[in-house]
Amino acid sequence: MAPKNDGPAKKVMNKGAWTAEEDQKLSQYIEIHGAKRWKTIALKAGLNRCGKSCRLRWLNYLRPNIKRGNISDAEEDLILRLHKLLGNRWSLIAGRLPGRTDNEIKNYWNSHLSKKINQNEKTREPSSAHEITPQKTDMEGAKVSGTSEGNFDVNEFFDFTVEGSYGLDWVNKFLELDEDSWLTKKGEHCVI
DNA sequence: AACGAAGTCAACCGCTAATTT
DNA sequence: GAAATTAGCGGTTGACTTCGT
Structure with a gap:
């Protein structure tokens, strides 16, 4: 033709x-x-x-200052925590990891971490009824559904436009909250 | 050594949001 | 305010590499 x-x-x-x-x-x-x-x-x-x-x-x-390869344990830990909080919002997660790109983190998640998590979930008790489903849950859900205290917007809560404005320590502390108490809170009044 | 399966990662695609005209 | 353009995001693809048999 x-x-x-x-x-x-x-x-x-x-x-x-x-x-x-x-x-x-x-x-x-x-x-x-x-x-x-x-x-x-x-x-x-x-x-x-x-x-x-x-x-x-x-x-x-x-781009200058791009780190390549070898995601450190600390970075991996932070990715896991941020993903739990933010879901698949790779650019936001990348914004907390200097020198890392959203694409790299997404790839790393898909090839390494998602498997790790699956393995962990398999070894864990299936009875954990309050299991978090990472993708498009937590914060986004809160944004959409709102709470008794008004809508919660992760983008307002963390000002991700300003790199390092809160410092990783603060974010880490925030994320270090014991999962159970975290989820209790979630059940009580606030979908975080 | 040869082959297929699985893993990795750079790049593309489609879509939405933001900005400009 | 509407339309067009540009920027940015996340999902997906496909080429290449590594691993196991």
């Missing part, structure tokens, strides 16, 4: 793995002009890529 001719030929964008040359072009352009207007960046940097692809590459790989 002949390809239909629908107007001016669309430029075919590069897809797949980035080359070192592309990385260099993107980094150099952003260094000079900043990381704004990704479509323009893609165009002006001479990259045959869509803006979306450039943004992703920059955020997940080229």
Whole structure:
């Protein structure tokens, strides 16, 4: 079958793995002009890529201060705790782990932690009726359903827009609450 | 050594939210 | 205020690597 001719030929964008040359072009352009207007960046940097692809590459790989590999025990612990609190809100979780990206945390969760949790759940008593289901529960549920004390919004509660505004210690303390008392509270009046 | 299964991770896709015109 | 554009997010895919047989 002949390809239909629908107007001016669309430029075919590069897809797949980035080359070192592309990385260099993107980094150099952003260094000079900043990381704004990704479509323009893609165009002006001479990259045959869509803006979306450039943004992703920059955020997940080229950005300065990116930590790569080897998630430490402390980081893993924090991810677990934050996930319990926030569910699959990877960008929020990543915001609490300097140098880590949402994509990396998501991957780490899917390949390592979700399995760990499944194993733990299997070994635990099935009678834990108040088990937390991590995804889209807790906080989001609270936001949607509201409570007797009014709507609780995790984004207001933690100002995630300001990195380190509370410090990890505070968040950790917050999350260290014994699960049972935590859940008792949940049952009583507040869906946290 | 060869092969398939399982694991990992970079990148893409589709969607929504935010911003600009 | 509406429409168009841009940014950002989370889910998913697929190529590559590692492991077990």
